[in-house]
Structure formats: C-alpha cells, structure tokens
Amino acid sequence: MSYYHIEKEENELLARVEEISGEIVTLCEQCGICTTSCPMAEEMDFTPAAIMHAVKIGDRAVLDSKAIWICASCFTCTVRCPRGIDLAKVTEALRQIHLRKNKDYINLEEVKEEELEEDLPPIAVVSALRKFTG
C-alpha cells in the first residue's frame, strides 16, 4: 500500500492535528532536520520526522507513542524546520487529542511521596501538569 493513497479528506488524524495546531503538516518533506536537532530523539519511539510522517499518512499508532510525551517543547525543531512548520505545536496537538478526552498522562495520586519530598521546584510540577493533564 502506498502511504500517499490516503486522501486528505479521509485522514481524520491529519485534519484534527491541523485544526488544533494551526500548522500545515503536509508541507513536511521529510528532510529530517527536526530529528537531528531534537535533544530527546534518542529516547523516542517515533522520531520527530516519523511523527510528522505518521500524521501526514493518518497512522494513528503515533497517538500511542511515548514520543509525544517525551517532547519537551524546546522548539529546536521549530526554529530549524526549513518548511517553517512549528513541530512543537504538532506534538502539542497530539497530546491534546488525548487530554481533551479526559485521558491524563500522569495521575497525581500515583506520584510517590519520596518524589515530592525531593523539593521539586513549582515550575517543574506546574509545567508537567499543564502538559500531561487536561
């Protein structure tokens, strides 16, 4: 099956991601500069370029990836994308698809007490809650 046989109208994932992010994902030409720039790429199951490709072809497996939760929104891919795509907004949209269905990525009740005792700075906790809960 050729990936590009999926028409844009049939690609619900692409439509939803473009709606939430405001970005035109189909501009991506898979040059891979995002992946080579990404400091977290080694930790990911879908590299940034693979995320873009998956959205473009409507591969919903990307929604179950670890990668969308590992992205730290550092904007390195965003400032380097030669097509001007704000990839940080694309991964945010993928997270939002979950969070808007009340599917949080972290459950505060499961946070261990010793982790809180570590005296985490408020900006760490608040930013994680903003990114990982709806």
Added chain:
Amino acid sequence: MEVAYYPGCTLKTHAKEFEKAAMEAYKAIGIELKELDKWYCCGTVYSLAKDNIMYKVASIRNILNAQKEGFDYLVVLCSMCYNTLKQAQEFIKDESNLARIKAFMDEEEYKGIEVLHGLELLKDKMEEIKKTVKKPLGKKYAAYYGCTLLRPKSIAIDSYEKPAIMENLIEALGGIAVEWPLKNECCGSYNIITNREAVVERVYHIIENARRNGAEAIVTSCPLCYFNLKECQKDVKKHYPGFEEMPLYYYTELMNEAFDGKFDKGENNKES
C-alpha cells in the same frame, strides 16, 4: 531607574537565592526591581494549541497589572516565566487575538507593555558593570541558556542559535566565558517528573560538554535547568563512575560575587 518586576512562584520558593542576589546586583548598577503589587502564576508553559485561550489569561492579567501600576516594561528573571509571559505579549499584539481574550476579561484597555528578561536589561550596561566589579571572577564559566530564553524565534533575547549576552556578562565580571555547542540545548525540562532517566542522560552530556570545553562552572537563569543540572548530578554519578560534580550559579549570584566579593561560593553548591 525603577522597573516592574515579576517574580513567579519558583523565585519565591525554590530559587530564593536567585531573587535575593538579583535585588542586590541590579541595585548596584542603578536598577531597582519593583515587585508587582499583584501577580499570579503565569502558567509556566505557554499553550501551543490554537484554540486554548484560557491558559493564556493568567499571563495576560500579569501584563495588565504592570500597566495598571504605571509601568511600560515588565522584567522577569525566571526563564520559563519570561517565555510564557513574552509569548502571551506577542499573542495580544494581534488585534483579533486581543479581542478574543477580552471576552474573558473585564480589565482595562491594553496599551502595550514590553516583557523583558533580566539579562536584556544588562545589554547596554556592560561598561557600568565593569566599573562596579571589585573582585574579578577569574574562573572559566559555561553560559547555559537552555530553551526558553531563545525559542521560539519571536521571543529570543539574543541570537537564537549563537547567543552571547551571558558570555558578555561573564567577561564584564572578569570571568572567562568558554565557547561550547550545547549552550542552547534542552535539559529535558519537565521530563524530570515523568522520565527522570532521560533527564539524567541530558545532564551528563551537557555537563561533560561544558567541561570538555574548559568550563569550571555553569551559569544559568532558568530555575528548572538549575534544578535538573544540579540534582541529577547525583544520579549521573551512579551511572558514570568517575564523573565529577560541577557547580552551578545563577547569573545574578556571579554579579554579586564580583561586585562585593563577599558571596560565599560554597553555600549553594554544598554536597548533600
């Protein structure tokens, strides 16, 4: 010169030493940081979803408070707060965005406030800083910018790929600023909550890179970078035997140290 100052949650709790040093250091070069009478948490991260207006309201209220208190500029020291507030300021530069926000707020008319990071205030003050130095630093420092001072491009306080503002400060304080490639790389940020091991790896690479390029200490303005780089060094040691800890400083601490020579270097970097 008196400027409005937005502290944010972390400078009142975890990074008190950053604020305390800032108050003294800026005063020494004639800048009074006047804390806003009223401020709220900025939200820490700027929402990247096109339709999420609610997450932007707190930041915009803070900007309006600065206006209400009669200021044209709002100075922020925490890098994450700076990023969030500055992106919010950029957002309401657009008339149609401002109109959408107004539907949620009763505050007065917005006239335009410029959000600035504390480092930006120092750009034109280098000569004054040099004159204020009593005890030149001498050591070699790696300026660590991380992400939130430089990206996205619209909010960058300096060149987003090749910043020099902190290096210039280090040199003005009589220190040696080393050149190193990872100065604007992400430390892993809030992954510290969900994916600590990944942050530990980042911290190892960042610190070793600074060391290989000659640094004896790392300087930052982000309390989350500071926390990650400092706390994770203990974990790094477990993974990489032989790893030696590297001290961390907020840039305001270095200013104080050079200005009065009394700053206790050991106080913030005690081994625990």
